[in-house]
Amino acid sequence: MMNLKKSFFYIILIFITYQINGQTKLLSLKELDKVQVWDSLNIALKNIDKVLYLNLSFQNFGEIPSEISLLKNLQVLNLENTGISSLPSSFKKLKNLQSLSLKNNFFKVPPEEIFENYNLIELNLSNNLLLDHNFTFSELKKINKLRILYYSNNKLKNLPADIGFLKNLQILILKTNYLQHLPAQISYLSNLNYLNLQENLISELPKEISLLRKLNYLNLQKNELETLPEEIRFLEKLRELHLKSNFFSYKEELKISEIFPECYISFKSLKSKEILDASKEYIFFKKALKSAKKVYKLNLSRHNYFAVPEDIKKFKSLQWLNLQENSITSLSYEIGCLTNLQWLNLEKNDMSYLPNCIGNLRNLEYINVSKNDIYEIPKSVFYWKNIREINLEKNRIGILPKEIRSWRFLKRLNLFSNKITYLPEEIKNLIYLEYLNIGENELQILPKEISNLIILKELNLYDNQIRFLPTEIENLIYLEILNLKSNDLYVLPEEIGKLKNLKKLGLSFNNLEEIPEEICNLKNLSYLDLSFNKLEIMPENLHKLRNLQVLELESNKLEELPENIYKMKNLRYLYLKDNLFSKAEKEKIKSKFKNIHLEL
Structure with missing residues (x-):
């Protein structure tokens, strides 16, 4: 009962704050997520002044009643899956509308009534029947506050030059259309930070895309690209680049990786985890070799190998390789030919180093090199932009290179029982790390930069020589397990x-x-x-x-x-x-x- 009273008080408070001197105060989208959501038009029309957020999705109207325009304070309206193909002419009276979703309906053109909703910030027109109409974007320029536009799953073949008028746009999603090219005017979207062009027919990007200097997410999956323009290197804030299911050569992939050392990049379209898990696991090398091109999983653990077979390079489709518990002393260059490899287990062998060619495994997500005799980490491994989990437990590693910063998307790092004396300040770049084990090393200081790992859940510092903890440790607010046993x-x-x-x-x-x-x-x-x-x-x-x-x-x-x-x-x-x-x-x-x- 007490919670109900608090909720009611909060809603009343919202209404007091958004109406000042009879004028409606526009709330932020974040604030609007906290207000009461009405899901009945009839009830909403009986509470006209109170309705800020109206969700009518999955209500088969066929036609929206014109009375909706009476909701003068309405700021969020969801009309997804309502079976509509038009809006009433009175719709333009909703002057305070900020977020509108018309997703999954039957619109063939964007309804002209929305072009006078001047406060519109977010517009979702995905999954309709929208064709090429140049006026679409030139009319949209009237909504000069628009920041988020969803236009996926339509029939758009050409993106008109008028797109450049939407200068406040921050998020643009054009996924699953029939686009073949982008106009140079896309460069006018100087505030754009998220662009999704997945599943189109684009074969070439204009060099002007390099002018989107705030862009940090770019999805070009499932297009017909063979190369990217040289100028793309100027996208210095890019942090996520999706390029799967295109026609990039290995050489081009390598070039792109070098251009964006701080960026997560996905290239070839590998088999999904579910399909990979169900794939046949070969345990005899000679038998697997007979159908090498079709082998995705190869388990050669406990085979008493002293070296990796030379013919391993023939397994071009290999994504999962287990070489655990052999007597391998070194990896030959052939291992670098397995460019589709995602999962590699080298636990319990006799290796003292990792060769540079291992850096060629650009799609690697998991590697286990624990219980070997590795004394240093080669610089080439920092080309692993997709790496999620690394196990280097029980080796002789003394230095963690500063290039560790390139493992931006790493989630688990196990360095237990090595000879590491300090953590480089670049550890702060591993912002997605959830598990870090540096137990049984020779650390004397825990750097304050560790506090940047804000989603860390488990931190093991067991058996070091740490004398004090930095006060910044307070930032690790999601930490669930902290082991500081056997320190100073x-x-x-x-x-x-x-x-x-x-x-x-x-x-x-x-x-x-x-x-x-x-x-x-x-x-x-x-x-x-x-x-x-x-x-x-x-x-x-x-x-x-x-x-x-x-x-x-x-x-x-x-x-x-x-x-x-x-x-x-x-x-x-x-x-x-x-x-x-x-x-x-x-x-x-x-x-x-x-x-x-x-x-x-």
Whole structure:
């Protein structure tokens, strides 16, 4: 009931703020996502002044009633899948309309009524029957605030020069049409940052596309491109480029990769994960060789190979290769011929280095080179723009090159048990990293740049020589597991209390003498290990860790527990051995904690 009252109060507050002196205040699209959504036109017409957001999708009108124009404060209107092919002439009276979706209907031309909705920011005309009409875009120029235009799945063959009039456009989606070329005037869209031209018939891009200096996403999949204009290198903000299902040569792909070292690029259209998972897995090399061009998965693990067979280069379609647990000492250049490879397992071999040719595996998404004797990371591996997971556990790597910044889309990085002494500041570029394991290395400092990995969920720093944590660690707000066991920590920063999603925190085998009170703010913590430290006292508000189930405090210098600890209702395991409790204190603890697993 209380939540209902709060919601009602919030809606009333919205209406007070958007109407000032009888004038309607236009909200941002983000703000409009929070207002009440009305889904009945009849009910909406009884509450004319209150309706900001009207969703009539999947209601088979056939024709929209002209009374809709009475909703003078309407700012968002969804008419998807309503079976309409026109709008009433009164529609132009909706002067405050900012977002309009006409998706999945039967419009053959964009309805002229929308051209007087001057506040329109977002317009969705996808999945209609729209043909080539030059007036379409010249009329749209009247909507000079338009920032987002969806025009997918229509019958557009030519993009008119008038597109250049939409100078405030930021997002343009023209997916699945019949476009053969782009006009030079597309360069006038100086604010464009997202352009989707997937599934058209484009064979050449105009050099003027290079003037879209704010562009950071470009999708050209399923077209007829063989090359990109030289000028495309000027798209310095481009961060995502999709080029699958075109006609690029390997040489051209290599060239494009070098132009955009910081960009995620997808090239050849590889088999989907589902199809790949269902593909036949060959385990005998000679048998697989007979149909090499059709082999997608090859499992050569535990075959006692000392070298990769030379004929491996014949498997041009290979996407999955397992060479685990052999005795391979080095990889020959033939491995670099497997340019479609996505998944490669080299675990438990005898390699001391990776050859430069391995950088040719541009489509690689997963590689496991754990449990070898690798002592350095070659620069060529930083051509892996699609890499998502790297396992280098249990090698002899001493330096993490600064070129690591090119692995922008990496999600999991395992460097456990190497000889790394420091992390380069370029680690901050791995903004999609969710898992980072640098346990059993020789780190003394955790750089403040680690705080840039804002979606990190698990961080393992076990068994290093770290003496302190940067205060910037507070930015890792999605962190769920933090393992700092066996380091040289003397103190924890107060900012650790801001890791609100933390569930497991390991701090055993350090030199901690006290714990900041702020640690009690970790409401989601279920496991806390503080054993083998020098703690003399625990925070008074430890009971606020209401989800804590396991608390390890053995081998410290505790003489008593805070009184509030006995209020911890979800505690199931408590380890207190080897402290300085008096006999009376031990008896008290035993009497208070009768229903949990207690070691004292």
